[in-house]
Amino acid sequence: DAGxxxxxxxxxxxxxxxxxxxxxxxxxxxxxxxxxxxxMRGLELLIYFNNNVPIDDSGMPExxxxxxxxxxxxSTLKIQxxxxxxxxxxxxxSNSLAGLDTQYFGPGTRLTVL
Amino acid sequence: AQRVxxxxxxxxxxxxxxxxxxxxxxxxxxxxxxxxxxxxxxRLQLLLRHISRESIKGFTADLNKGETSFHLKKPFAQExxxxxxxxxxxxxxxxxxxxxxTRLQVFP
Numbered sequence: 001d002a003g004x005x006x007x008x009x010x011x012x013x014x015x016x017x018x019x020x021x022x023x024x025x026x027x028x029x030x031x032x033x034x035x036x037x038x039x040m041r042g043l044e045l046l047i048y049f050n051n052n053v054p055i056d057d058s059g060m061p062e063x064x065x066x067x068x069x070x071x072x073x074x075s076t077l078k079i080q081x082x083x084x085x086x087x088x089x090x091x092x093x094s095n096s097l098a099g100l101d102t103q104y105f106g107p108g109t110r111l112t113v114l
Numbered sequence: 115a116q117r118v119x120x121x122x123x124x125x126x127x128x129x130x131x132x133x134x135x136x137x138x139x140x141x142x143x144x145x146x147x148x149x150x151x152x153x154x155x156x157r158l159q160l161l162l163r164h165i166s167r168e169s170i171k172g173f174t175a176d177l178n179k180g181e182t183s184f185h186l187k188k189p190f191a192q193e194x195x196x197x198x199x200x201x202x203x204x205x206x207x208x209x210x211x212x213x214x215x216t217r218l219q220v221f222p
Contacts, residue, residue, distance in 0.1 A: 003157070031208045042120075042214030043158075043200055056209060091158065095208065103210065105158040 004106035006092050012112045018080040021109045024073055025094030033103060034067055034077050035091040043091070049075065082113045116141050118203050120213035127191050128221050135186040135216045137175075137201030146204040147184040149175055150212070153197045161186075161199070171195070191220045 005024040013019055025032045033048040047057040049069045057067070064083070069075040079086055089110050093103040117140040127133055139145055149161040162170045164177040164184060175186045184201060201213040 033208075035212075040214075043212040045209065045211070048208060050208065056206075093158075102160050102163075107157055 004092055004094055004104055006090075006106035006109050008109060009107060010110045010112075012114065013082055014114050015083055016081045017113075018078065019082045019086075019111060019113075021077040021090050021092075021111070023075045023077070023092030023106060025075070025092070026104055027073070029094035029096050029104070030072075031095050032069060032075050033091075033093040034075070035093065037089040037091060037108070046077070079111075082111075084113045087111055087113050116203065116205050116211055118201050118211050118213035120199075120201055120216050122216045123214070124217045124219065126219040126221065129193055130190050133186075133188045133191045133195070133218065133220075135199050135201075135218065137184045137186065137213060139182050139184065139201075139203050141182075141203055141205065143205070145177065145179070145182075145184075147175070147177060148202040148204070148210070149173070149184075149186050150200045150202055151197050152200070158200070191218075193220050193222055196220045 007022045031050050034046040036044050036046055044059055046059045047067045048055055052069045065079055067077045089108045091108045092106045095103045119138045121136055147164045150158050151161040152158040162168055173186055173188045175184050177184050196219050198215050198217050200215045202210040204210055
């Protein structure tokens with residue numbers, strides 16, 4: 001099992017451009033999480049899904065951010081338009097509802113907005 | 115308010131010295147706490163959880179409800195312990211709140 005898969009691993013874009021980050025959870029996992037990691041704020045939960053349904057998006061910073069999970073094996077996090085302050089590492093994680101909160105993290109996408 | 119506080123951004127020790135990474139939490143319910151670790155060039159992964167009362171790689175953490183703390187300890191640090199450590203609090207079936215993290219540097 002390759003674990004949680006994220007793409008791209010690195011993304012450099014210019015301010016104002018649309019950015020789409022992708023995640024494939026571990027097969028059989030029911031929950032999927034998007035986090036943002038920065039030096040100042042550490043690891044922040046942006047949104048999470050249970051059985052493809054968004055449960056809590058209170059961490060999404062503003063309307064420029066949106067996330068979808070069209071099926072159990074794929075999710076996207078979109079930023080439109082992107083801003084330099086969005087530069088961070090974005091992690092996707094998944095777990096099973098019976099996983100007792102052990103979350104399995106992807107390798108992350110390092111986003112740089114110029 | 116639900117919150118996890120890790121007061122130290124960086125902790126530097128020499129090999130063989132004791133290590134204590136501090137974690138305090140604020141939560142009105144019954145807390146479930148975890149430590150996650152991210153080694154260089156590796157994924158963030160679970161290190162240990164308080165409910166298991168386990169020792170992993172020589173690390174232990176005891177939940178102190180009176181002090182609302184869950185400090186991570188190791189009596190003798192090793193160079194391979196150098197990593198980023200995150201304390202996390204479970205506030206719902208799946209939802210974790212993470213602290214800002216502490217980078218541990220162990221010098222030879």
